[in-house]
Amino acid sequence: MPRFRTRLVHRRWLAPGILELRLARPEDVAFIPGQFLRFVMDGYERDYTMVSAPDAATIDFCIAVVDGGRFSSDIQKAGADASFQLTGPHGHFVFQGPANPAVFVATGTGVAPFVAFCRSGVDNGLLLHGVGTADRLIYRDILQSSLGDYVPCISRIPEKMDRPANAFRGRVTHYLERQLKPGTYDFYLCGRGAMIRDVTALIDQQFGDSRLFIETYD
Ligand SMILES: Cc1cc2nc3c(=O)[nH]c(=O)nc-3n(C[C@H](O)[C@H](O)[C@H](O)COP(=O)(O)OP(=O)(O)OC[C@H]3O[C@@H](n4cnc5c(N)ncnc54)[C@H](O)[C@@H]3O)c2cc1C
Structure with a gap:
């Protein structure tokens, strides 16, 4: 498995509790949109999906910072000159x-692979982005325009x-249950396991002839 070291270029808050990380892209690092890299940290490893296009100058990630999380904590402490070892x-x-109409379903930072798809020319499909509050709708402009x-x-609109x-x-x-027309789709699900389980059960019940592709974050 390819292993490389690269440096932090930029880090910013995209939304409350969500960091965007930019690393310099070594010229020989190539990937297909939707793939992820593994950060090899001191004593543990974590996986993150690229949001950038494969030919961009930087490799970008969006990272949900969780309370008590090891990487969440280490990444906030990392200095401006930090470098990371990665595999992938x-x-x-x-x-x-485009065999069947695409339905992309994400919760939180599970939207990452779909941002990479859009940045690489995917321009058709329905994207459902599940968040608790509207201020967590990251990458809204590119998703909406692509x-x-x-x-x-949004589950918590008063x-x-x-x-x-x-x-x-x-x-x-709820959207899939009540609003999506019967049909045969290619569903792409990305995010936490609870959402993947619920949506998979629903697809089995209501959209049985569809194809299903999943990426689980836990
Ligand atoms: C293939 C793959 C791709 C991934 N891509 C991304 C990505 O692009 N962006 C991203 O943010 N994450 C992504 N993840 C999840 C990521 O790898 C870590 O699991 C996550 O960031 C937590 O790491 P941590 O070390 O900060 O927390 P840990 O020390 O691993 O966990 C601390 C506690 O937080 C809980 N926890 C972990 N994640 C969450 C969460 N999202 N919300 C609430 N509680 C949580 C854990 O269950 C645990 O109790 C991906 C995971 C996989 C397997």
Whole structure:
């Protein structure tokens, strides 16, 4: 497995609790949008999916900072001159072509592979991005402008508050259950295991002839 070391170029808060990390891309590092790299840290390893296009000057990631998380803590402490050891690329969660209409379903930073798809020319499909609150709708501009259909699914909009444009009040599972027309789709699911389990069960019940591709973050 290819192993390389590279340096931190930029780090910024994309949204509350979500960091974007940019690393210099060594010229010989190539990947397919949707793949991930493994950070080899002191005594542990963590995987992160690239949000950048393969030919960009930097390799970019969006990282949900979790309370008590080892990498979450180490990445916030890393100095401006930090460098990281990585292996990869790894993974097979890549766009399969337009055989059936694509439905991309993400929660939180699970949107990462779909950002990479959009930056590499995928321009058709429905994307459901599940978040708790609207301030976590990262990469909204590129997702909205690249894909035919972009629906933020916001689970905690107070009843009396107006929804942001296009937004659905509720979880991605509720949207799929109530709004998606019967049909045969290519579903791409990325995020935490609980969402993947719920959506997979729903697809089995309502969209049984569809194809399913999954990337689980835990
Ligand atoms: C193939 C793959 C790709 C991934 N890509 C990304 C990515 O692009 N962006 C990204 O943010 N993460 C991604 N992850 C998850 C990532 O690898 C780590 O698991 C995560 O960042 C937590 O690492 P940590 O060391 O900070 O926390 P840990 O020390 O591993 O965990 C601390 C605690 O936090 C909990 N926890 C872990 N993640 C979350 C979460 N998201 N929300 C709430 N609680 C959590 C754990 O269950 C544990 O109890 C990916 C995982 C895989 C397997």
